[in-house]
Amino acid sequence: MPNSLFLVDTSAWLLALRKDFMQVVKDRIDDLLKENTIITSGMIKLEILGGTKTSKEFQRLKTRLDALYTVETDTSLWEEAYGLAFKLRRKGVTVPYTDILIAACAQKVEATVLHADVHFDLMSKQVGLRVESFVRAHLARLPSPGTGGQVESDERNKNPINPVDPV
Numbered sequence: 001m002p003n004s005l006f007l008v009d010t011s012a013w014l015l016a017l018r019k020d021f022m023q024v025v026k027d028r029i030d031d032l033l034k035e036n037t038i039i040t041s042g043m044i045k046l047e048i049l050g051g052t053k054t055s056k057e058f059q060r061l062k063t064r065l066d067a068l069y070t071v072e073t074d075t076s077l078w079e080e081a082y083g084l085a086f087k088l089r090r091k092g093v094t095v096p097y098t099d100i101l102i103a104a105c106a107q108k109v110e111a112t113v114l115h116a117d118v119h120f121d122l123m124s125k126q127v128g129l130r131v132e133s134f135v136r137a138h139l140a141r142l143p144s145p146g147t148g149g150q151v152e153s154d155e156r157n158k159n160p161i162n163p164v165d166p167v
Contacts, residue, residue, distance in 0.1 A: 005039050005111035006032050007071070009102060010047040012114050012134060017061075022141065025134050028114065039069045041105040043098055071105040080104040084127060091126050095119045103129050 008029060016026040032038045045065050052058040071077070081097075081104035088095055099119040106113045107129065113120050116134040123129040 004037055005109055006037050006114045006132070007041065007102065007106040007109075007111040008032070008038050008044070009099075009113055009115035009117055009120065010044050011117040011138075013044070013048055015116055015134065015138060022134070022138065024137055025116065028132075028134075032114070039071060039109065039111055040065055041071045041102055042073050043101050043105070045070070047098070071109055073101070073105075077101075077104055077108055080108060084123075087127055088123065093122055093126050095123060099123070103127075106130070 012025055012029065015022040016029045029038070045062075048065065049058055049062055052061060081101045084104050084107075085095075085097065085100045088100070096119060099117065100123075103113065103120065103123050105111075110130075112130040112132050114132045114134075116138040118135050120129065120131050121133050121135055124131045124133075
């Protein structure tokens with residue numbers, strides 16, 4: 001396995017896979033796929049595949065995800081996740097357990113979590129989780145209050161995300 005591994009969270013995959021994809025995230029994931037440095041977890045597969053709309057889409061994505069190395073969700077990983085949840089709670093940080101499990105997967109194999117989910121940034125600050133965050137880039141593309149839902153494109157991507165559209 002390569003030295004620099006990246007566990008791509010569902011939040012980043014969705015920004016790259018949408019019809020109105022976020023170019024900067026798509027390009028980053030494409031580069032990492034070419035370098036063979038992306039890994040995944042069962043939880044990420046569940047989140048992505050559980051959201052598919054057709055059998056064809058399910059099979060296409062499952063085949064692609066199955067080609068990636070999957071961090072095993074064994075007893076030692078669950079133990080790591082329990083400890084991580086406890087540490088975070090003691091620091092007053094509440095994070096969805098799915099994200100804690102994903103973080104534990106990344107820590108187990110010393111991978112960086114590539115994401116667009118603020119929970120991973122919170123964990124990074126509290127427990128030293130390595131992250132590459134697209135939260136700011138994603139938030140910059142959401143409609144501003146008082147704009148009637150209109151989103152202005154930035155110069156990097158002429159296809160803004162409409163948060164109302166289902167993924």
